[in-house]
Amino acid sequence: MRLRLVRAEYDGAERRALLSAARTGAVPGRHAALIKSREARRRCLEGRAEEAADAWREAVHDAIHAGLTEEAAHWLYALRAVNVQYGPLTAEIDDEHRLAQALRATGSGRVLDRVRDPREQAMSSLVRKKPIEAVLSARCWLTDSAVTGSWAHETEAADFLGDLYTDSSEASLAASYYQQAGKSKKLVSLAETAGDSLLPIESLHEGPWWVRHARAALVAAQADLIQDDRAARLLDDLTDLATRGLAGELVELPTQSLTIQAVKSACALVSRGTEEQAARLLDLLASEVPREPGHYRFIDDEHATTCVDIASAHDDLAYIALTRLFDLAGHGVQKSSILITEDTVLRLMGAGSYRKGLADQEVSPSPLTEEQRGALCVKAAGFVAEKLFLADVILAELDPGHPSVREQAAQARDRILARPEPDPRRVAFGTRMVSDSFLVGFLGEEDRKKCLAKLLEVARDPREAALNRQDALSGARNVVIQLPTETQPATFQFSKPFVLGERDGSHLDERVTGRPHPLSSFKVGSVSASLRGQGLYLAAASATALEEKQWVRDQALVLLHSDDNALVQAAAVTLSAIGSDVTGDIDANLLATHQHIGVRQASAVLSVQHMERHQDLAMRLTKDSDVRVRRTLAVAATHVAWERAASVAALLDVLRGDARHSVRAAAISRKVSSGAV
Incomplete structure (x- = not known):
């Protein structure tokens, strides 16, 4: 019978003959149950969830009458797994679990006779730290589960084997089993630990939705490692999958997990494809832009990033892609607003602030015409009127001569200067001091000096929370680099106590910064409470004399020994940017051994x-x-x-x-x- 079932996997006539025999009673009950469970497994793999559930119910019925209570329990769990994977997710989701537990108390009849249950043997071997025995037993467990149509156990066994191979440093084998089990998160984690090793990616055209979801997630995780020619082929496959999903043609959960992942993975590869492929993906995502106010799409961040990637890779599509990016920002997608203020988009736009920052370098020309750039600047001006996220910063970056820029800068100045004294009874987080300090740069020197003085006052005040004081130091850095050099020595002297840690200690440090007590019921976050990193940035920005730069360099080297990762990062960034005139004596070989x-x-x-x-x-x-x-x-x-x-x-x-x-x-x-x- 088992050989006939193997043949039925690829021979439709044999499959129909076996099903007919099982339904007419031409075979014993135990064989009829096995035939129906295997048919249910095949239907499940094909996405025919309701038909699969019916076949497993028939298998449970036959198994109970044949005394195969253990197998009947397994098939009840298969029914539950189908409901989880395909829906509906209702309050009765655990009914099959309770029935299975009741069945197991009545007997232990099995289709396959084993001296010991391979599942139990695999787990026992794992506990006894015998990985070879665990792998052999788990393979037997997986085979038995497939033979008997025990769907839930088949997925569990594949997941178990993936874990075993991961622990044994067999990443390729682990990836294959994780794909079979549909474990997307474990695949992404495995890809991160695999380094530059490309894990096997199986076909996106075959398998149930959770298997293809896992494969698509692996594509996104390894997009940087995939060969160029294969990346283009995968991009076509993912775009086809996403097109079918957005059209409602895929069999998956109502949450559209596979569709969303297919879009995200296609976005990860779009810069590797042709101009036609990029245009096709942009057209596909066009329907995801319009929305009601306050609504969000799960692919918004990837959509915005894709627009920048396409504009960077294909000059002929730059205007279309950037227009889409601005449209997303206009609908409240914050990722789009952030990307518009970054160097890549500023370069593509030919923004004056970007060129000013690279005045000593050769800057590639913008792919946009003046008319196209002007149209995008009009959109940016509209953001200000609608008070969208970072709208004032975007307009100032793209069109600093716009009348609204000076008005927004004056409002930013007023917000900084009007900041109230700290109230011990309440603390507000999430200041605008950093973005406001950028806007103040469009005002006169006297206004900038006043704002600098206020920001330094806030940074000095221990009654303020550490997060707010850090914002004040960052804002002071933004202002001081736009002031004449004669004003910078005083700021440098002001920053030195912060760099040395003498100004650490702020309001509510023990509650909202640092590591919370493990028994504390009030855990806000784990950000650093130290002001030394922001102080170092301010000192580096205000250091003009060689001796001052050397002092900053020495302090950065000291902070490299800190246990606070934020301070180590600040020190590393400072050493990279301080200039080659003071870094010649640093032992770069020693830095290269740092963790x-x-x-x-x-x-x-x-x-x-x-x-x-x-x-x-x-x-x-x-x-x-x-x-x-x-x-x-x-x-x-x-x-x-x-x-x-x-x-x-x-x-x-x-x-x-x-x-x-x-x-x-x-x-x-x-x-x-x-x-x-």
């Missing part, structure tokens, strides 16, 4: 700045286990001065052969600029 990723990124920047000393280090960093280090190295190498281009040629050649697409793109797409690192 913190930010410090190793700083070592990559310093190795390129001082290539004559650290060429060997730079070449070693091309093999760093973290892609972020290699990507930082590539970006730094492509921004060296023209006269030093020869010194990084060999380095760039190595990076252009990196396993990661983002590293290769960083080393290839940018021309060596006339500015200096």
Whole structure:
């Protein structure tokens, strides 16, 4: 009978004959139950959930009459699994569980006779730390579950095998079993730990929705590792899947998990495809833009990021993609507003603030015409009228001469200067001091000085919460870099106690910052309460003399030994940006051994700045286990001065052969600029 069931998997005539025999009583009851359970499994894999449930109910009926109570219990759990995977999710979801528990108390009849249950043996071997026995038993468990149509156990066994292979450092085998079990989160976690190893991705055209969901999630997690030609093929497959999902043609849960994941994965690959593929994805997502006020789409963040990726990769689609980005921002998608204020979009728009920040470098021309840029600026002006998120900052970045900019800057000044004294009875979080300090830069020098004084006053006040004081220090940094150099020494002296930790200690530190007590019922967050990091940024921005820069450098090196990751990151960023005139004495080789990723990124920047000393280090960093280090190295190498281009040629050649697409793109797409690192 088992051989006939194997043949029935691929022979329709044999399958129909077996089903007819089972329904007419031409085979014993135990065989009829097995035939129906296998048919139910096949229907479930094909997405025919209601038919699968009916077949399992018939199998349960036959199994009970044949004395196979254990198998009947397994098939009741299969019914429950089908309801979970396909719906409906109702209050009666556990009815089958209760029936299965009652059945197991009446006997233990099984279709397959085993000396010991392979499930129990696998788990016992795992507890006894015998991985080989656990794997063998789990494989037997998975095989038996498939043979008997025990759907819930089949998924559990595949998941169990995935965990075993993960613990045994067999990532490829683990990925295959996790895909079979539909464990998307475990696949993403496995991809993160696998580093630059590409895990196997099975077909997106086959399998039930949760299996294809897991495969699509793995595609998104490994988008940077997939080969270019395969990335284009997968992009087509994912776009087809998303098109069917948005049209309601896929069999999945009402939450449309597969459709959403297909869209997200396609967005992750869109920059790797052709212009036609990018245009097709933009057209597909057009219907996701209009919405009622206050509504949100699960794909909004990926949609916004996709617009930037397409505009960056395809000049002919830049205006269409950026228009979509602005439309999303106009409908309240905050991710879009944030992206518009970042360097990539400012470069694409040819924004003056971006060019001013790179005045010493060769800036690639904007792909937009003046008319197209003007149309987008009109949209940005509309954001201000509608009081959308970051609307004032967006308009100031894109069109600083607009009449509304100065008006918004005056309002920002008034908000800073009118900030009330702290009230010990209440604390407000989420200030606008950082964005307001940027806008103040469009006012006169006297206004900026007044705002700087107020921000420093807030930063100095221990009655303020640490988060607010950190915002004040960040705002002061934004203002001081826009003031004449003669005003900066005083600010530098002001920042020194903060850098040394002498100003730490703020209102409610023990409750809203740092690590909460494990028994505390009031846990707000785990952000750092220290002001040293923001103080270091302010000191670096206001340091003008060589001695001041050297002091900042020394303090940054001290903070590298901190247990606070936020301070270590601040120190690493400062060392990367402070300038090559004071970093020549730093041992970049020592930084490269640090566990913190930010410090190793700083070592990559310093190795390129001082290539004559650290060429060997730079070449070693091309093999760093973290892609972020290699990507930082590539970006730094492509921004060296023209006269030093020869010194990084060999380095760039190595990076252009990196396993990661983002590293290769960083080393290839940018021309060596006339500015200096």
